[in-house]
Amino acid sequence: MSKFVYLFKEGNASMKNLLGGKGANLAEMTSLGLPVPRGFTVTTEACIQYYKDGQKISEEIENQINAALAATEEIVGKKFGDPANPFLVSVRSGARASMPGMMDTILNLGLNDATVEGLAKLTNNERFAYDSYRRFIQMFSDVVMEVEKKKFDAILESVKEHNKAEKDTDLTAENLKEVVRLYKELFLAEKGFGFPQEPREQLLEAIKAVFRSWDNPRAIVYRRENDIPASWGTAVNIQAMVFGNMGDDCGTGVAFTRNPSTGEKKLYGEFLMNAQGEDVVAGIRTPYSISQLHETQPEVYEEFTKICDILEHHYKDMQDMEFTIEHNKLFMLQTRNGKRTAPAALKIACDLMDEGMLSHEEALLKIEPRTLDTLLHNNFDPAALSNAKAVAQGLAASPGAASGRVYFSAEDAAEAAARGEKVILARLETSPEDIEGMISSQGILTARGGMTSHAAVVARGMGKCCVAGCSQVKIDDDKKIIKADSGAVFHEGDWMSLDGSTGKVYEGALATIPPVLSEEFHRIMNLADEFRTLKVRTNADSPRDAKVALSFGAEGIGLCRTEHMFFDEARIPAVREMILSKTEENRRKALAKLLPMQRGDFEGIYRAMGELPVTIRFLDPPLHEFLPQEDSDIEDLAKTMGITIEDLKATVDSLHEFNPMMGHRGCRLGVTYPEIMEMQTRAVIEAAINVFKETGKTVIPEIMIPLVCEVKEFEFIKNIVDTTAKQVMEEKQTKIEYLVGTMIEIPRACLTADEIAKKAEFFSFGTNDLSQMTFGFSRDDATKFLGEYYSKKIFESDPFARLDQIGVGKLMKLAVELGQKTRPNIKLGICGEHGGDPSSVEFCHKIGLNYVSCSPYRVPIARLAAAQSAIKNK
Ligand code: ADP
Ligand code: MG
Numbered sequence: 001m002s003k004f005v006y007l008f009k010e011g012n013a014s015m016k017n018l019l020g021g022k023g024a025n026l027a028e029m030t031s032l033g034l035p036v037p038r039g040f041t042v043t044t045e046a047c048i049q050y051y052k053d054g055q056k057i058s059e060e061i062e063n064q065i066n067a068a069l070a071a072t073e074e075i076v077g078k079k080f081g082d083p084a085n086p087f088l089v090s091v092r093s094g095a096r097a098s099m100p101g102m103m104d105t106i107l108n109l110g111l112n113d114a115t116v117e118g119l120a121k122l123t124n125n126e127r128f129a130y131d132s133y134r135r136f137i138q139m140f141s142d143v144v145m146e147v148e149k150k151k152f153d154a155i156l157e158s159v160k161e162h163n164k165a166e167k168d169t170d171l172t173a174e175n176l177k178e179v180v181r182l183y184k185e186l187f188l189a190e191k192g193f194g195f196p197q198e199p200r201e202q203l204l205e206a207i208k209a210v211f212r213s214w215d216n217p218r219a220i221v222y223r224r225e226n227d228i229p230a231s232w233g234t235a236v237n238i239q240a241m242v243f244g245n246m247g248d249d250c251g252t253g254v255a256f257t258r259n260p261s262t263g264e265k266k267l268y269g270e271f272l273m274n275a276q277g278e279d280v281v282a283g284i285r286t287p288y289s290i291s292q293l294h295e296t297q298p299e300v301y302e303e304f305t306k307i308c309d310i311l312e313h314h315y316k317d318m319q320d321m322e323f324t325i326e327h328n329k330l331f332m333l334q335t336r337n338g339k340r341t342a343p344a345a346l347k348i349a350c351d352l353m354d355e356g357m358l359s360h361e362e363a364l365l366k367i368e369p370r371t372l373d374t375l376l377h378n379n380f381d382p383a384a385l386s387n388a389k390a391v392a393q394g395l396a397a398s399p400g401a402a403s404g405r406v407y408f409s410a411e412d413a414a415e416a417a418a419r420g421e422k423v424i425l426a427r428l429e430t431s432p433e434d435i436e437g438m439i440s441s442q443g444i445l446t447a448r449g450g451m452t453s454h455a456a457v458v459a460r461g462m463g464k465c466c467v468a469g470c471s472q473v474k475i476d477d478d479k480k481i482i483k484a485d486s487g488a489v490f491h492e493g494d495w496m497s498l499d500g501s502t503g504k505v506y507e508g509a510l511a512t513i514p515p516v517l518s519e520e521f522h523r524i525m526n527l528a529d530e531f532r533t534l535k536v537r538t539n540a541d542s543p544r545d546a547k548v549a550l551s552f553g554a555e556g557i558g559l560c561r562t563e564h565m566f567f568d569e570a571r572i573p574a575v576r577e578m579i580l581s582k583t584e585e586n587r588r589k590a591l592a593k594l595l596p597m598q599r600g601d602f603e604g605i606y607r608a609m610g611e612l613p614v615t616i617r618f619l620d621p622p623l624h625e626f627l628p629q630e631d632s633d634i635e636d637l638a639k640t641m642g643i644t645i646e647d648l649k650a651t652v653d654s655l656h657e658f659n660p661m662m663g664h665r666g667c668r669l670g671v672t673y674p675e676i677m678e679m680q681t682r683a684v685i686e687a688a689i690n691v692f693k694e695t696g697k698t699v700i701p702e703i704m705i706p707l708v709c710e711v712k713e714f715e716f717i718k719n720i721v722d723t724t725a726k727q728v729m730e731e732k733q734t735k736i737e738y739l740v741g742t743m744i745e746i747p748r749a750c751l752t753a754d755e756i757a758k759k760a761e762f763f764s765f766g767t768n769d770l771s772q773m774t775f776g777f778s779r780d781d782a783t784k785f786l787g788e789y790y791s792k793k794i795f796e797s798d799p800f801a802r803l804d805q806i807g808v809g810k811l812m813k814l815a816v817e818l819g820q821k822t823r824p825n826i827k828l829g830i831c832g833e834h835g836g837d838p839s840s841v842e843f844c845h846k847i848g849l850n851y852v853s854c855s856p857y858r859v860p861i862a863r864l865a866a867a868q869s870a871i872k873n874k
């Protein structure tokens, strides 16, 4: 018989997969002897079993739950549903990784019309009992029974108004009884049956609701964004209640052991007195800073700081904790490794190394490679900032500079972003439903909520700029208007700039400047370089990109796309002439115009790269991408070429293809027009010789032939390259080294890699096309239907963003093995988008590639991901 339920004292931190993060840490804190209310965890396996059983909790699991409940009742000396001494619990979801989008916590479960009276008598505090009951009815109805929270809020507001209560703490016991009565009426009207009174039924329904929430749309979106498989499931924690709402010597709060924005080593957090649960986060009243606890309850504060220290040393990481104070007694309700900004992550990793808490390897593994991205992006130009006047000030919740047009709902924001607009999402406060809108926006502004509000926490996790709790603005999302106290007004679509590092809000779009990288950044990157075995190159088509990438630590260019150089306005006429020439002679004439331009480009790139390798891919895209569309362009071109407009139009038409991505492109162009390959080879080799003569430095150009599917095709082009190169070297009387290799991007190339490797000196996996051709999905059209694939759980992630290791990866592995068979020291790399995706980098490390190549801004990500792969796979 499997064990589906664990008492907190039976588990520990290593059991995250089974108990979920929250449950495992509650168990760990319990065994550390910290003050944790008793409870038990229903495992993730029970969740999976629930789905297997057709969304039912089996009898076996129910029995185990009852047994754990009885054991817990025994320890706390109270009984579920006993009016004389009622046992109340919280029901809390908790997956392996913390996951916004999951079911909200239900507090005070076990209350009903009888036990609420018992609780009032027992505590001699009727106000408290009914405050707990009204909260329970609202939470249970909202998250389990799907009666909208809003409707309850409206009742509460009207009772407050009627009784002239400003804050919820101003409501009397009588007022709260009235609230409870109205809540129950609302429930009955909405559901057609009365509010469930039987505690065991309440409990089972709540557990089922947690299981269901694993598969709600918000959770699915979040999982896709964060690489979390659906097969994990969530656990449920059932825990004895402690009460922060019993009076003024009670309270609840959240805190981080270090500052999650900057990494500064200083306790950081907020709390509220006479409050419960998420009151702090929900921004119902303005919370106090944790340092004030020092003044109001010095003993509790001291105990808390001691616990912080114990937890940090125990977990060897910054902790994010939740606590409740019941009549001056502290209880710990949660701890976890805290989410942090990228600058904070770097600082904390360095500090923990210096404090002797972490080894180098451990420190490197603590940093999420993807977040480094945010460090490399722009900040507002100080000059622009000093000229601008902030129109409002909120909390600097998540750093960065964002400008965009204001939208008031997640849907509108996502739609505008899909149209290509830059978007700022403005909300009173955000909730998990807003996730997609938050993903689509440049920055997030909220009027309510603190540094630990949903918006702040989620934005920091995403590395997105966020100004939270900006009470100096009134956001009216019905009328779609923001009015700042300063007088500034924003309507939907107006430009706004947010500075997440200062919390300031500006009108218009402010100019930005490139970032300055911190000392800690360089320290961590250098450390990463000591551990990684994969080289990191960049995809760069211009000297400017190459320089950016070099400054981020690129060790060469893994992909220089020559066609990008052709799109330049000054050049495109010559390119078109080349394509549309009917004779080789005319084509050569056009190519002769392109040669010096292309040579100049390569010289610029070589100069930037010094002696580092540069992989140059020969002309790849379908020719139609270059063809003239506008009549005026056609006229001009006909004139230059000395042919009639009709003639030219006919040629353009004849080049039309039904499926250009599978048409006349890549090395196929070289087979039909060898002179293009000649010109490109000439440009590559002449440039190398010129730069060598000029600087004394030689690059080793790596000429890469795209879209090869057959060794003979490759051989044909390699012959042209070699013949031309030889000729150039003789003309210039200088010898240089170069390599000729191929992109592996067609399944047939993988299957025949042993043949191809006999001739090719290197392989570079072009995983964009390889994914496209392996799946048979057009990467330009797939987004239209992939959404359905996610919601129907056929796919969990976008195969163009995250390498499909199962299928495409299998082809890659095969190509590596076959290639090494006929050329044991063949150089292997990847130059698709996947080269900068951490999980894909790890895969490349595992199959033994020599390098990954990615866009310049992702070079640091790849360096760290490569180091982590080496450490993890030692
Ligand atoms: P989340 O994952 O959204 O943070 P939690 O399960 O941590 O949800 O619960 C939210 C809040 O509910 C906690 O911050 C805590 O204040 C409160 N809470 C949860 N369990 C209890 C409990 N047993 N007693 C008192 N408060 C609780
Ligand atoms: Mg929550």
Ligand code: MG
Residues within 6 Å of the ligand: 322, 334
């Ligand atoms: Mg929590």
